[in-house]
Amino acid sequence: MSGLLALLPACSSISLNPFGSDAADQSKGPYNATEYVCEGKGRFYVRMLNNGNDAWLIYPDHEVNLPRSGGDNRYGSGAITLVINGAETTLNDGEKIAYSNCKPQEKIKQ
Structure with a gap:
């Protein structure tokens, strides 16, 4: 029994989540x-x-497909509009979100 108890601290460092929910994975x-x-x-x-x-x-809590609408760099669906234009990229999601001067970062490849 004491041998089993000695192994318990080692188990706490094992992640059983197949989706990798630790902070290091989320930052990627x-x-x-x-x-x-x-x-x-x-x-x-x-x-x-x-x-x-x-x-x-x-988004952090859901994903949305935005088909191309209008010009080459405009995408939208309902109240959501995304205009990709380098450092002048904008995202508007109705009254909830209005982001401007969005700059692309390096593409994430894993």
Whole structure:
């Protein structure tokens, strides 16, 4: 019995979560996505799909597909509008989110 108790502290360092939920994994961001950091410390991730015809907007708690709408760099669905234009990228999600001057960071590859 005492041998079993001696092994318990070693078990606490083992992660049984197959999705890698520790802080180090979360800081990497989503696979094959570009992080945008905006004025006022807002941030979001975008993964381009379908040869650039769809922008997959990745929020911390959900994801949204935004099909190309209008110009080459405008994507939208309902109240959400994403305009990708280098350091002038903007994201508006109705009244909840309005990010401006968003700068792309290095694409995340894992």
